[in-house]
Amino acid sequence: MVKFLLDEFEPAQLSNLLGQEVAIAGEGVSRALIVTPEQLIATMEALVTKLGFDYLGDLTSVDRGAEGLEVVYHLYSLTNQREIRVKAKVDAETATVPTVTTIWPGADWFEREVYDLMGISFAGHPNMTRLLLPEDFEGHPLRKSYKLQKRV
Amino acid sequence: MNSNPDLLTSLAGSIRSVLSPLIGNPDGVDMAMYGVGLLAVITLIFTNAVILVWGERKVAGFMQSRYGPNRLGPWGLFQSIADVLKLMSKEDYRPKLVDKWVWALAPIIMFAPAVAAYAVLPFGKDLVPVDLNIGIFYFIAVSSITTIPLLMAGWGSNNKYSLIGGMRAVAQMVSYEIPLVFSMLGAIMLVGSLKMSSIVEAQSHIWFVFLQPVAFLVYVIAATAETNRAPFDLVEGESEIVAGPLTEYSGMRWAMFFLGEYANLLAVSAIASAVFLGGWQPLPLPGALGDMMHAIPGWIWFALKTYIMIFVFMWFRWTFPRFRVDQLMGFGWKVLLPLSLANILVTGVGIFLYRVAIGG
Amino acid sequence: MQTQTYELNMGPQHPSTHGVLRIILELDGEVVVKATPVIGYLHRGIEKICEGKTYGQTIPFTDRMDYMHSMNNNLGLCQAVEKLMGLEVPERAEYIRVIMAELSRIASHMIYAGALVNDLGGVTGFVFLIRDRERILELFNKACGARMTFNYIRIGGVQQDVPEGWVEECRRFVDDFPEMMHTYNGLIMGNEIFQARMKDIAILPPDRAVAMAASGGVLRASGVNYDVRKDDPYGIYDRFDFDVPLGTKGDNWDRFIVRMQEMEQSIRIIDQALKQMPEGPVMAKVPKVIKPPVGEVYHHVENSKGDLGYYVVSDGGMKPYRWHARRPAMVNLQLLDELCRGYKIADVVAILGTLDPVLGEVDC
Numbered sequence: 001m002v003k004f005l006l007d008e009f010e011p012a013q014l015s016n017l018l019g020q021e022v023a024i025a026g027e028g029v030s031r032a033l034i035v036t037p038e039q040l041i042a043t044m045e046a047l048v049t050k051l052g053f054d055y056l057g058d059l060t061s062v063d064r065g066a067e068g069l070e071v072v073y074h075l076y077s078l079t080n081q082r083e084i085r086v087k088a089k090v091d092a093e094t095a096t097v098p099t100v101t102t103i104w105p106g107a108d109w110f111e112r113e114v115y116d117l118m119g120i121s122f123a124g125h126p127n128m129t130r131l132l133l134p135e136d137f138e139g140h141p142l143r144k145s146y147k148l149q150k151r152v
Numbered sequence: 153m154n155s156n157p158d159l160l161t162s163l164a165g166s167i168r169s170v171l172s173p174l175i176g177n178p179d180g181v182d183m184a185m186y187g188v189g190l191l192a193v194i195t196l197i198f199t200n201a202v203i204l205v206w207g208e209r210k211v212a213g214f215m216q217s218r219y220g221p222n223r224l225g226p227w228g229l230f231q232s233i234a235d236v237l238k239l240m241s242k243e244d245y246r247p248k249l250v251d252k253w254v255w256a257l258a259p260i261i262m263f264a265p266a267v268a269a270y271a272v273l274p275f276g277k278d279l280v281p282v283d284l285n286i287g288i289f290y291f292i293a294v295s296s297i298t299t300i301p302l303l304m305a306g307w308g309s310n311n312k313y314s315l316i317g318g319m320r321a322v323a324q325m326v327s328y329e330i331p332l333v334f335s336m337l338g339a340i341m342l343v344g345s346l347k348m349s350s351i352v353e354a355q356s357h358i359w360f361v362f363l364q365p366v367a368f369l370v371y372v373i374a375a376t377a378e379t380n381r382a383p384f385d386l387v388e389g390e391s392e393i394v395a396g397p398l399t400e401y402s403g404m405r406w407a408m409f410f411l412g413e414y415a416n417l418l419a420v421s422a423i424a425s426a427v428f429l430g431g432w433q434p435l436p437l438p439g440a441l442g443d444m445m446h447a448i449p450g451w452i453w454f455a456l457k458t459y460i461m462i463f464v465f466m467w468f469r470w471t472f473p474r475f476r477v478d479q480l481m482g483f484g485w486k487v488l489l490p491l492s493l494a495n496i497l498v499t500g501v502g503i504f505l506y507r508v509a510i511g512g
Numbered sequence: 513m514q515t516q517t518y519e520l521n522m523g524p525q526h527p528s529t530h531g532v533l534r535i536i537l538e539l540d541g542e543v544v545v546k547a548t549p550v551i552g553y554l555h556r557g558i559e560k561i562c563e564g565k566t567y568g569q570t571i572p573f574t575d576r577m578d579y580m581h582s583m584n585n586n587l588g589l590c591q592a593v594e595k596l597m598g599l600e601v602p603e604r605a606e607y608i609r610v611i612m613a614e615l616s617r618i619a620s621h622m623i624y625a626g627a628l629v630n631d632l633g634g635v636t637g638f639v640f641l642i643r644d645r646e647r648i649l650e651l652f653n654k655a656c657g658a659r660m661t662f663n664y665i666r667i668g669g670v671q672q673d674v675p676e677g678w679v680e681e682c683r684r685f686v687d688d689f690p691e692m693m694h695t696y697n698g699l700i701m702g703n704e705i706f707q708a709r710m711k712d713i714a715i716l717p718p719d720r721a722v723a724m725a726a727s728g729g730v731l732r733a734s735g736v737n738y739d740v741r742k743d744d745p746y747g748i749y750d751r752f753d754f755d756v757p758l759g760t761k762g763d764n765w766d767r768f769i770v771r772m773q774e775m776e777q778s779i780r781i782i783d784q785a786l787k788q789m790p791e792g793p794v795m796a797k798v799p800k801v802i803k804p805p806v807g808e809v810y811h812h813v814e815n816s817k818g819d820l821g822y823y824v825v826s827d828g829g830m831k832p833y834r835w836h837a838r839r840p841a842m843v844n845l846q847l848l849d850e851l852c853r854g855y856k857i858a859d860v861v862a863i864l865g866t867l868d869p870v871l872g873e874v875d876c
Contacts, residue, residue: 026808030809055725057838104725105723106725117560133555146560212636216635390527391631392857471636473703474633474705474858476858
């Protein structure tokens, strides 16, 4: 049975383990570990090395409107059968977080998709170009500010 | 042996007797008879292609537990006629950037040697259009021209898929030509003649397939590769290179390739039946049964054996997946070639020992 | 002699790119130097569209993602929303869901294997697989009136109970399956040429497969034991006894054979489910207007392509605030370049076949 990491450890314990001051938001199935873009790589590396999160389940993003953007990582540990949700909060103007392709090479297309549809760029990504939409497409459709056109 | 003239030879005889008084000069009559033969061969190729297209689909249907064509005419027999009409009525489309002459000539050059090869096929006793004393050599020489139009089509189409296909065609057909020829060499050594009618006559007691089983096997495999049929259909290889050299062709131009392909299929099957399966010789059965077999005209035997070979080739096509290009070359050079060479050696030794035994 | 590489544009119109995938191949003669997949030709913006639909209305869109394994796509989304709402699904509905999802998995693997042999030039194998898949589609047709896009599994249960006689027909299919497998064994797996084409081609080491976030048959062929049905059992999967077939080498052959063995395991699951299935309602008491509480949920299921995840964010309203699908086919397709390098053009279609992308899912 898969364990949810936040069930296993107290927030203080976790901060200690990861060597970062991390916050926890939400409750029940919505719980997530919140980090800043600066903390992201160090936290992820600690999660991989200390807690065995070797598998990148999902990488996506949410536009929270006035509260900025969130990059959401769902991690899974094949060795310990644990899962965790990590969120990196970033404001809509800078919209840049460091890439995790250095930790999980498989994050490549995930990050390109987020860049394409949400307009968050990943610093250090080897090929930060659009994935699904054509090169000359304007705007990033998943942003809440993107206006859908009427049927043409 | 039954030497009574059958339907086709007596037909040829009566045409000759009609033409003789009209032309007078015996050489002129011979020339006219060649013309009649050519006409007959071309008719054969066309009707045969139509039947084979239908037959191929029916065989495919049979292999895949479905019906195949069954709407147009009895058992869907007219389906290929409809196909021919459709192909003929299609627009003659020429892509803009093709090499005009090379591209347009390729289908014609594909078709011509296929027709020429039929000159030496022994359709029956006294039914060889031109019974050359180097018949089988001529056949090999003419049929190897087929490589060139495929390369022309590949090069002239100005399409990368076509070019890859053309290159594959050359590599494959040149490599498999060698085991193909070597496999027939054993039979030729037994006969001591390259003449088609002599090769068939020599098999009146025992078919060469029993004396040369390995050679027959090598021949069938190499012939499949020579006709570019599955599992050696790398030249067209539709799931890899779309349609290879044929990618840019449509309508009648494409149909010419198709026609050439089926003409080649018939030709290699005919050679298989002539060299290994006794050609027009009936089944060598003893007693009254044998006499009954002899009552059936030779050309029917020949056609029967040829079509059985064709069925075998179709069977291959609808059963096997395709080889990869390196596996194909490896198989040709490392397996088939040594095998056919060994066969020649064994045959030679066998003939020598036989002669010693007879002489001693 | 000096030679140079050239570029070949494979697709978006090509007989064996499984839809509208474009691969830019850099070739040295027949040998692949680099293969760049270009995707997006089938992008419909499902994630954006779903933000404007109610939760129930988003289910049909999942049908159109991986249209080969639609039942499981329905299931994943519905379970995600149920998880968020804390909804209990009636027993019978759970069993029907499992049977449908596993039947759908078999149908998907049949297409996978058929398309693969077809790409290798063996058309006959394809026809036999398609013929047997027809029986599954007919079962679906009887249960919900659709053959491809079902919209059958709904939030809270399934749309309707299976009709009379359906269970018996399904049972007959389960009983006939070993014979079908026997046919494929003779026609496809037993074929020397097919084996020669597949074995030792495009080897994917296990650590690389994990690092590239591969999942499903691609990951398991490399010997990594990760099947969501076993590792993170959803629904009632913990009640069934089945094995997770694993490969040893991670070559094309393993990626193929693992899925063929998975079909047999799916039959085992269906067999048990048919035996255990209770009577009862097939739909929970679900409010007319589905308004999950504020929050977010990530739920993943084992799709025929791999680990299919749904991430649904609710703001308490009728429509999802954010709707995201983790599409395994897209993630697996990333591997195409590194697997193809150094192999021949003919291997590209085989490798692509074993990665089993469905472009509706890749492009979403």
